[in-house]
Structures are given as C-alpha cells and as structure tokens.
Amino acid sequence: MKNALYKNIDICADYTSIPTKMANTNKTLGEFIIENQEEFRYSSGELSRLINSIRLAAKVVNHEVNKAGLVDILGAAGETNIQGEDQQKLDVYANEAFIKTLTNREIVCGIASEEEDDFITIKGRNEKNDNKYIVLIDPLDGSSNIDVNVSVGTIFSIYRRVTPSGTPVTIDDFLQQGNRQVAAGYIVYGTSTMIVYTTGHGVNGFTLNPAIGTYYLSHPNMKFPEDGRIYSVNEGNYVHFPQGIKDYIKYCQKEEGDRPYTSRYIGSLVSDFHRNMIKGGIYIYPNTAKDPNGKLRLLYECNPMAFLAEQAGGKASNGFERILDIQPTELHQRIPFICGSKNMVLKAEEFMQNA
Ligand code: AHM
Numbered sequence: 001m002k003n004a005l006y007k008n009i010d011i012c013a014d015y016t017s018i019p020t021k022m023a024n025t026n027k028t029l030g031e032f033i034i035e036n037q038e039e040f041r042y043s044s045g046e047l048s049r050l051i052n053s054i055r056l057a058a059k060v061v062n063h064e065v066n067k068a069g070l071v072d073i074l075g076a077a078g079e080t081n082i083q084g085e086d087q088q089k090l091d092v093y094a095n096e097a098f099i100k101t102l103t104n105r106e107i108v109c110g111i112a113s114e115e116e117d118d119f120i121t122i123k124g125r126n127e128k129n130d131n132k133y134i135v136l137i138d139p140l141d142g143s144s145n146i147d148v149n150v151s152v153g154t155i156f157s158i159y160r161r162v163t164p165s166g167t168p169v170t171i172d173d174f175l176q177q178g179n180r181q182v183a184a185g186y187i188v189y190g191t192s193t194m195i196v197y198t199t200g201h202g203v204n205g206f207t208l209n210p211a212i213g214t215y216y217l218s219h220p221n222m223k224f225p226e227d228g229r230i231y232s233v234n235e236g237n238y239v240h241f242p243q244g245i246k247d248y249i250k251y252c253q254k255e256e257g258d259r260p261y262t263s264r265y266i267g268s269l270v271s272d273f274h275r276n277m278i279k280g281g282i283y284i285y286p287n288t289a290k291d292p293n294g295k296l297r298l299l300y301e302c303n304p305m306a307f308l309a310e311q312a313g314g315k316a317s318n319g320f321e322r323i324l325d326i327q328p329t330e331l332h333q334r335i336p337f338i339c340g341s342k343n344m345v346l347k348a349e350e351f352m353q354n355a
C-alpha cells in the first residue's frame with residue numbers, strides 16, 4: 001500500500017504523465033483560436049492575435065504568482081490605486097505584464113486597467129492611431145487573497161473602438177455598454193491555471209499543463225446549471241445590505257424544498273464565479289450603507305463576468321436591470337452585482353423588486 005502511494009507521487013511529479021483531461025491529445029488553445037477564427041464578426045486575425053497575447057501574459061503572471069512566498073513579491077508595494085486601495089506587489093507586476101504584452105502587437109489602441117488612474121493610449125505602426133481594439137483589465141483580482149495562497153484571477157474585456165481610426169482614442173471608446181463586448185474572459189490562478197473566455201459563441205475553458213506551458217481545452221462549452229444550490233456573498237456585511245438582499249439570503253437559508261442552500265465565499269470573484277458556473281450558484285456583491293454603489297467595477301469586473309455568464313446560459317443584473325445594458329459614465333464606476341444561475345438570479349431580482 002505504502003509503495004503504491006509513493007509510486008503515485010512519483011508519477012505526479014512528472015506533469016507530462018498526468019492521465020487526465022489535460023492529456024496532450026486534447027485541442028490546444030492555440031489550435032482552438034485558429035479553428036474558430038471565422039466566428040469572429042470581423043475576422044481579420046487581429047482578435048485571435050489579441051487573445052494569443054493575453055494567453056502569453058497569463059503564463060508570465062502565472063509563473064510569478066506561483067513563486068509568491070518563495071521570493072520577495074508578497075505584501076504591499078507602498079502605493080495606492082485610484083480607488084484608494086493598497087496595491088500589492090503582484091498587482092503591480094501583473095498590471096505591467098499585461099500592459100507590456102498588449103502594447104507591442106499593433107492590435108490594441110487603448111487599455112484601461114483597474115490599477116491605472118486613466119486610460120492608456122497606444123499608437124500603432126509608424127506612430128499612427130490605427131489599431132482597432134480596446135482592452136479593459138483587472139490584472140489581479142482578489143488580491144487580498146494573495147498573501148495566504150488562495151486563488152486569484154485576471155479579468156479582461158475587449159471592445160472595438162468607436163472613434164474613427166487614425167485619431168487618438170477618447171473616453172468614449174472605453175465607456176461602451178457591456179453588450180458591445182467582442183470578447184471577455186478570465187484567468188484563474190488556482191490549483192491549476194485556467195483561461196476561460198468567450199467571443200460571443202459560448203464559453204470555453206483551457207487548463208495549463210505547466211510542464212510544457214500549453215493550455216488544453218479541458219472545459220468545452222461551459223454552461224451554468226439553470227438552478228443551483230450555492231450562494232456566495234460576504235455575509236459579514238449583512239446588516240448593511242438592502243432589504244431585498246437580506247430577504248433573499250433568508251430565503252436561501254430557509255428549510256423548504258431543496259433549501260437551505262450552501263454558502264461558499266472565497267472573496268475572489270473569479271474563483272467564486274468559476275465554481276458557481278460549474279456547480280450552479282449565485283454570486284452577490286450588493287450596495288451597502290458604506291458603499292452605496294457596491295464594490296465591484298462595472299468595466300473591469302461586472303461587464304466581462306456578465307458577458308461570460310450570459311454566454312453560459314446564466315444571468316447578471318444589479319437587481320433591477322441587465323448589467324450589459326447599463327451605460328457606463330466613468331472609468332472606475334462601481335455597481336451592485338448579482339450573477340449566476342438564471343433561476344437564482346431571477347429569484348434574487350424578485351426579492352429586490354418587491355422589498
Ligand atoms: P479587488 O479588485 O480589489 O481584488 O476587489 C474585488 C474583490 C472580488 O474578487 C471579491 O469578490 C471581492 O472583492 C471581495 O470583497 P470583500 O472582501 O469585501 O468581500
């Protein structure tokens with residue numbers, strides 16, 4: 001028995017022989033991008049290259065996140081971001097890694113990041129402003145979890161610019177409704193590293209085989225179960241929640257039918273969302289007395305997650321209206337967020353609207 005156990009450990013030490021879905025016969029992310037290129041509305045190959053560059057930056061950040069604890073990358077960088085929050089060293093590292101990778105490829109004309117005060121303008125070939133795509137990014141979400149080895153993630157959102165090519169980007173290029181996203185996704189740096197993304201044709205998930213640095217299609221056509229039994233909310237803030245959310249939480253806890261539901265809250269949106277999409281559940285970050293607009297950012301967090309949720313058959317709302325139809329008014333705007341299995345979100349909305 002003991003020998004058998006050691007034998008397994010030996011096998012697992014060699015990632016290339018893990019006999020799972022990640023077996024090298026699965027389609028790679030690179031192959032998948034090429035095969036599905038014609039699905040893109042404007043298929044010039046640029047969006048494929050853009051997603052490829054996100055894949056590359058994700059590998060670099062993944063490498064660094066996995067070293068945390070061994071090298072001096074943990075803790076605060078001594079600066080605060082525009083929202084007045086402490087920036088962690090890894091936040092800063094991830095921000096730079098994504099911006100650098102996205103800048104050098106003549107595809108992106110503007111980037112807005114949760115970690116930057118203002119948007120960044122990027123010139124194309126020969127200093128012309130003729131690149132097409134806008135990227136909004138939360139480089140390292142859930143960063144309060146980094147120090148304690150709990151999953152964190154990157155969230156990205158891609159739009160086409162709305163101002164004319166040849167002119168510098170303006171704030172209007174960034175303040176687009178979420179329903180205009182051409183692609184969105186996240187990377188979860190968890191027990192394994194995954195990229196999950198959509199270009200408006202369903203949601204697919206790819207797992208990194210760290211031994212050879214390749215992402216394999218491990219979760220094709222991901223779908224939120226219509227109903228779920230998990231609710232994810234920071235109940236520590238309960239007394240400050242709006243009455244509708246308090247009522248919904250009591251409903252989740254009531255012994256009736258398939259209830260009570262289970263409470264699961266990691267405090268990393270990407271990880272909570274990922275689990276709920278696989279198992280069925282609802283994520284809620286409401287407005288509170290302290291934060292009248294909630295905590296999460298419409299452009300960097302809620303819109304991309306809402307696009308993914310809808311593409312996976314789920315739903316995302318602020319309690320009263322569809323997240324993707326909200327007209328943003330500022331770059332770092334916050335919004336209450338309810339997202340997950342369709343019937344659970346509908347029920348939460350019912351409580352919000354009847355409170
Ligand atoms: P961040 O972008 O500063 O990391 O904040 C976003 C995170 C989400 O990932 C998470 O769901 C939420 O904040 C947790 O907030 P709280 O600790 O208030 O529950």
Ligand code: MG
Nearest residue numbers: 138140141142
């Ligand atoms: Mg964040």
